[in-house]
Amino acid sequence: MRMFEIATAFALVGLISRGVWAWHMGAWRKPLFPVSHSRRDYTIVVCLHNEEGRVDGLVQALLDQTPPPPEILLIDDGSTDDTMSLLQKWQAKRANVNVIGLASGGIGKKAPLEIAIQAARFPILLCTDADCSPESKDWASTMVNDVDTKYDLKIGISLPLHTSGLLGRLQMFETTRIAQNYIGMAESGYPYMGVGRNIAFTKSCWEEVGGFQEHMDLASGDDDLFVQDVYEAGLRIGTEARRSGQSHAVWPHTWSAWMRQMKRHLTTGTRYKTLIMKVLSIPILADFMLYSGCAVIFYSDVQKVNVIHSGFWIATCILLTNALVRGLIFSAFLRRIGRPGHEAFWLFSEPLMGLIRQVLALQVLIAKPKRWK
Numbered sequence: 001m002r003m004f005e006i007a008t009a010f011a012l013v014g015l016i017s018r019g020v021w022a023w024h025m026g027a028w029r030k031p032l033f034p035v036s037h038s039r040r041d042y043t044i045v046v047c048l049h050n051e052e053g054r055v056d057g058l059v060q061a062l063l064d065q066t067p068p069p070p071e072i073l074l075i076d077d078g079s080t081d082d083t084m085s086l087l088q089k090w091q092a093k094r095a096n097v098n099v100i101g102l103a104s105g106g107i108g109k110k111a112p113l114e115i116a117i118q119a120a121r122f123p124i125l126l127c128t129d130a131d132c133s134p135e136s137k138d139w140a141s142t143m144v145n146d147v148d149t150k151y152d153l154k155i156g157i158s159l160p161l162h163t164s165g166l167l168g169r170l171q172m173f174e175t176t177r178i179a180q181n182y183i184g185m186a187e188s189g190y191p192y193m194g195v196g197r198n199i200a201f202t203k204s205c206w207e208e209v210g211g212f213q214e215h216m217d218l219a220s221g222d223d224d225l226f227v228q229d230v231y232e233a234g235l236r237i238g239t240e241a242r243r244s245g246q247s248h249a250v251w252p253h254t255w256s257a258w259m260r261q262m263k264r265h266l267t268t269g270t271r272y273k274t275l276i277m278k279v280l281s282i283p284i285l286a287d288f289m290l291y292s293g294c295a296v297i298f299y300s301d302v303q304k305v306n307v308i309h310s311g312f313w314i315a316t317c318i319l320l321t322n323a324l325v326r327g328l329i330f331s332a333f334l335r336r337i338g339r340p341g342h343e344a345f346w347l348f349s350e351p352l353m354g355l356i357r358q359v360l361a362l363q364v365l366i367a368k369p370k371r372w373k
Contacts, residue, residue, distance in 0.1 A: 004300045004311055011293025011318050017286035019325045027184030027241070028332035042124035042144045042200075043071040047112045048087070050079045051130040055086040061133050063094065065140040069126075072097045075116040078104040108219035109196065110212040117206055124148055126200045131250040132158060135243055142245035143200045151238035152205035153230045155186055156198035157337060161248040171251045171258065173346035174353055180333045183239050185279065191237045192276040193224030198247045201230070209233050221268040228273050243338030263360050287354075294318055323347070 044062055048055070062072050074091075076084045076099065087099045100119060102112055117125055124147050126140055134140070147154050157179045163172040182193045209229040215221045231237060252258040272280070297311040331344035 004297065007293045007296035007300065008311065008314055009293075010289050011291075011297065011315065014286045014289030014291075014293060015318050015322050018283055018290060018322060021283050021286060022326050022329050025181065025184040025188050025190075026329040026333060027180045027187055027239075028329055028336055030187050030239070030241070039067065040124060040141070040144045040147075041070050041122040042126055042140070042147075043073050043120035043122045044069050044126045044128065044140060045073050045075070045113065045116045045120060046128055046130055047075050047077055047109045047116065048079065048083050048130040049077040050081050050083060052079070052082040052086055054130050055083060055090070057133070058130055059087075059090045059097065062140075063097075064137055065134065066137045067141065068096065069140055070096060071121050073100070073116050073120055074098070075100040075112045076102060077109070077112040078102050108222075110216055110219075110222050113222060114211050117203060117211070120203065123203050124200065125203060125206070127196055127198075128158075128247055129197045129249060132197045132247045133161065133249075135246040135248060138244045139247060142242065143198065143240055145240075146238060147200050148202050150236065152235040153194075153201040153227065154199070154238045154240055155182065155191065155194035155227065156200070156240045156245050156247065157183070158195045158197035158247045158249050159339075160251040162251065162253075167253075167255060167258065168251070169346065170349060170353065173343070173349060175251075176334060176337070176339065176343070177330075177350070177353075179337070180330060183241055184333075186237055186239050190276065190279050191227055191231045192272065192280070194227045196223040197249050198245075199223060199227075205230060205235055208235065215268070215271055218267060218271065220264055221271065224268055225271055228276060232273060241337050246337070259356075259360060262357070266357070266361050269361065290318065290322060291351075 046058065046062075051058075059072065059074070062069060072094075074087050074097065076087055084099075084101050087101075090097045091099045098119075098121075100112075100116060102115070113127070124144050126143055128134075136142075143154060143156050159175050159179070160168065160171045162168055182191070185192055206226075209226070209232075212222055212226065214229060215225045218225070227237070252261055294315040297315040300311055327344045327347055330347060331341040334343050335341045
């Protein structure tokens with residue numbers, strides 16, 4: 001009986017802790033204020049490496065922004081295909097398109113991004129990737145809105161472009177779940193990451209934290225470690241969750257390619273700030289307490305005596321309450337970012353994704369990915 005009581009208390013503490021964390025960090029309460037479309041001086045920065053098939057679509061989508069961007073700065077990171085020649089054609093046709101070419105590259109985005117940021121003509125930078133497309137023609141103006149006047153850095157959302165099949169659905173769920181975490185934590189006062197595919201900041205902010213020099217040895221981290229550096233410096237960080245400010249990226253079409261991408265992103269975890277690691281560990285510990293406690297209850301000797309009076313119903317109620325609270329909060333966040341609320345159903349796959357992340361994290365500890373592509 002004592003084991004049953006301890007397991008019940010263990011599971012209840014986990015339930016309460018996880019619920020409070022989800023409620024506080026859920027990214028579902030902040031109101032959406034109107035966007036001011038006043039003219040801003042900013043530079044869109046994109047780093048490309050062997051992207052000849054995407055150049056024309058990318059540049060045209062950026063030029064179609066309303067109003068047109070004052071500057072689009074494209075830096076070719078040592079491509080071995082026709083990327084550079086295509087970029088030069090656009091530069092010859094459009095006055096607001098500028099191109100920088102590097103002789104070699106492909107190891108990571110930080111070095112070419114540093115060159116591009118320093119060369120940018122304007123004080124506000126908006127970064128995206130070559131495989132991304134804006135959600136709307138208001139994407140750029142939405143993202144740079146309030147940057148410099150209200151925020152030094154603004155974190156946006158980038159979701160998968162294609163979501164067909166089980167792989168695509170899991171990618172969409174994982175991306176929105178992560179977005180809920182980093183948007184929610186930023187709005188709760190603990191910003192810890194963004195996505196380099198959709199992030200805006202001032203050049204002075206980037207210079208104040210020393211650019212990427214603190215983590216230049218890592219191929220990744222130009223987004224999350226940079227955000228943490230800005231937070232540690234006491235600068236202003238905002239979020240943009242509305243659909244018009246989102247971008248879409250082409251996600252890997254195979255399981256192996258997606259696993260490689262996830263491993264690359266996990267390489268920065270060991271460099272996170274201590275406070276951020278403590279906050280991020282709360283839901284992990286709470287889930288462990290909740291699920292392990294329920295497991296003990298389910299298989300305790302009490303259950304075997306009489307199912308009706310056993311702990312079976314206690315464990316079931318705990319699990320259902322956890323699913324209901326987290327489902328409602330996740331559904332509210334999905335609707336906030338313009339996604340169907342019923343997609344919260346995919347929370348059922350979170351244990352699987354958690355297991356995958358743990359396996360990949362162990363692989364990263366053994367052999368860290370060193371290349372960008």
